[in-house]
Amino acid sequence: MLTIRFSRVGKKNRAQFKLTLQEHTVAPGGRHVEILGSYDPHSKQAVLKEERIKYWISKGVNPSDTVYNLLVSKGIISGEKRKVKLPAKKVEEVPAEAAAPAEVKAVEDAKPEAPKVE
Numbered sequence: 001m002l003t004i005r006f007s008r009v010g011k012k013n014r015a016q017f018k019l020t021l022q023e024h025t026v027a028p029g030g031r032h033v034e035i036l037g038s039y040d041p042h043s044k045q046a047v048l049k050e051e052r053i054k055y056w057i058s059k060g061v062n063p064s065d066t067v068y069n070l071l072v073s074k075g076i077i078s079g080e081k082r083k084v085k086l087p088a089k090k091v092e093e094v095p096a097e098a099a100a101p102a103e104v105k106a107v108e109d110a111k112p113e114a115p116k117v118e
Contacts, residue, residue: 004036004056004063016040019048019067021056039070050076 003024010016017039020032036056037048053076057063063071069081 002033002056002061004053004061004067006039006064006067007032014042019053021061046070046074048074048076 001024002021004019004021005028006017007020007022007028008015008017018035019037019039020028021034021036022028022030022032026032034052034056036053037046039046048071053071057077065082065084068077068079069084071077072079072081
């Protein structure tokens with residue numbers, strides 16, 4: 001399945017991205033079918049091949065969430081933006097009753113035994 005996604009290029013701490021059309025199983029910097037544009041996130045400047053993007057979307061190619069949001073903001077496609085942020089990791093809470101005996105045991109093991117005086 002083909003997808004439109006970003007491929008990072010540019011210097012360290014100065015990222016720029018190419019919009020590439022490639023197989024979804026290929027690494028983002030790997031072999032691509034076609035380059036559909038570029039995007040500079042620092043200056044918010046995008047150079048996009050609108051006709052080719054619309055052509056590929058009409059053929060059933062799915063853009064990544066971030067590319068989809070860029071295309072919506074530039075007016076190439078219509079729709080609402082998608083949420084991209086990853087959900088926060090859930091921390092498993094241990095009940096206080098279960099944690100207390102382990103802590104008490106650890107404290108008892110740490111105490112040195114006093115020598116016996118006869």
